Amino acid sequence: MQFNENGYTKRQRQQWMGILAGSLTKNLENSWQKMPEKPEYKHLHKPETGSIMVRGRAGGSGNSFNFGEVTATRCTIQIKNGHVGSAYVLGLDHRHAELAAIFDALLQDPLHHCEISNSVVSRLKDSYDKHKEEIAKKTAATKVDFFTMVRGE
Amino acid sequence: MYVAVKGGKEAITNAHKLLAEKRRGDPRVPELGISQIKEQLGLSVDRVMTEGSLYDSELAAIAIKQAQGDLVEAIFLVRAYRTTLSRFGFSIPIETTRMQIQRRISSSFKDIPGGQILGPTYDYTHRLIDFTLRVPENVNSEICRAESAEKAIQNNMTRVADLLANEGLLDNEATYGNNGPVADLTRDPLELPAGRDVRLQNLARGDEGFILSLAYSLQRGFGASGHPFLGEIRYGKVTVEFVPEELGFPIEIGEIPITECIMFNRFMGSSDTPPQFIKGYGLTFGHCERKAMAMSIVDYALSSRELGEKNEYPAQDEEFVLFHSDNVQAAGFVEHLKLPHYVDFQADLVLMRNRLAEFKNDGRKNRGIEDEQAI
Amino acid sequence: MLSSIDLNKLTPGFSDPVQDSRQTFRAVLDAMAHPGRIVIIDNFFSPPPPLNLASAAICLALLDFETTFWTEDLKAKAPGTGWLRFHCGCSVIQNPLEADFALITSPDIMPALNEFNIGNDENPEFSTTLIIQAGRLSATKGKRLTGPGIETFSTFNVEGLTNRFWQDRQSQSAIFPLGVDIIFTCENRLAALPRTTKVEG
Structure with missing residues (x-):
């Protein structure tokens, strides 16, 4: 595993960025509001909405094709001590992208990493996992149990 | 001959005001909220996103409200909005084997790894009008609560098609040539002959009614192939991954629900291709099962050129299919007849x-x- | 893909991306519609060297992920290039012949005009649009411009261009409607020389 000078791996950053992008804005906002000292930040790229063309694969595993677009919003911010946070999130919500970018920057900062990781990211992941689990259990209830009729004899 | 076509400005303004009143309907009836459309007319939203070729349930719901539920008009609105967005880039191709499964069935094999999962389906319903839905209180009762199993369903289900592939009885996509740059109908006009990438993009955006009828025509006798078999249909959420230019590594930007269909079509073989099943492919945003199935049947029919088969039926004619599948173009052309x-x-x-x-x-x-x- | 960008040293772009892009687009439109007219970009931000404000604004407004971009300093980590890649998402390419847009910061040593894309007979608009950073722009004396968008004639002067550039420009009139369109920039000012304009003097 390759740690950078701030003590996290690229894979770890990818994971938290995915969790922040997949979370509801109101959950991110709650976590932000709860922070006792809000760090100062400036925008390097203000929230901007655009699209990303989603590609599929012919037959599920063959050559790529352009399937259709999704709306996405990007934002890049820099916190006072220089760490730059980026976010690309689905949808039109500027605040979602902004908060995700702020948390991304804080998570790269050794001063804030542990606190944000424990109080924000792990909570978001828990609520996400719980939601997924619920759906997976309801789906499981619709699984067919075949029984075979024995004929003859 | 001079014919006046100017004027009518006030009439047009008033017609739009009248439309707004008509759209609102009886003011004593509560106004429809966007979240109500998203939550309770989800399949309309899914169709508008699929044929509008833009995944955004909020936008699709607004468009449906604005169009008074006219889905083709709503699709037009979404397509128009789409053109105003600058593009950040392309996603990494979605990996449907890593879907969080909410429905997955096969009609070709009974016992499939992971099992047959019905999910939220209209199949096996009796298609009797449910009068209990008339009374809102009833809807909040026990009837609308799903059962939960003890154990959650497994994700990462392998494809049913792999069962055939292991036997060498399935195409390996090699028929369609190698992977060059991916064509994009939103940037370059449709040109024939069309590669499979163009055909799939066109069909994915295409009108459900048109593609459904084409698929039906192939099954009823205006098609050379035998009976197609539903290899697998799956519905659930997949992750969209994207590599931003400034980061240089892939990040997940969120999840989208999609429907994927793989149809098996019998191909008797040619001098250089062994007999095998050829996959037809269907893919939609949200839950659009009928569309995904129809698309997969038409996808196969359009591959007659690559397979060296005769091209003799309307649904095999790529010019006929691809140039008439888009309901925004079709509606524009037909409805322009209303203009002076x-x-x-x-x-x-x-x-x-x-x-x-x-x-x-x-x-x-x-x-x-x-x-x-x-x- | 080029290597990742050093984000820590980046400066912000437009403070209001939508409005500022629209205003810049309008400025470019004005300049193109009135060749030789000097148009001012009414905005303030700090692009990294060697970009001047007008060039930077034009790039922010016109470049995106789908436009190809060429400039003299192709090193991915060069401040100007990294800044543009970050803000616009544009792809930086090696061959000026394939560029939709080209930025020239040292016009005295720039490639010949025919080394850029001049379009083709079917699609003359596929040509490269050149953004050339000049030493000085003035409308008082110098070249005499005539053609579409100019009522009688206008005068126009750009500092820092070589004689060879003007010879190249002259020879492009023979291949019209093919050819490149040019935007000159200096600080927060710009002026355009589209392919339709005749230059004398």
């Missing part, structure tokens, strides 16, 4: 008057000759 054609029609009118006069003249002449003969 006063001058064009005057020209036609003059032509037709002359023809009628000629016809009458010729008739009199003919009768004249007959009269003379009678004398």
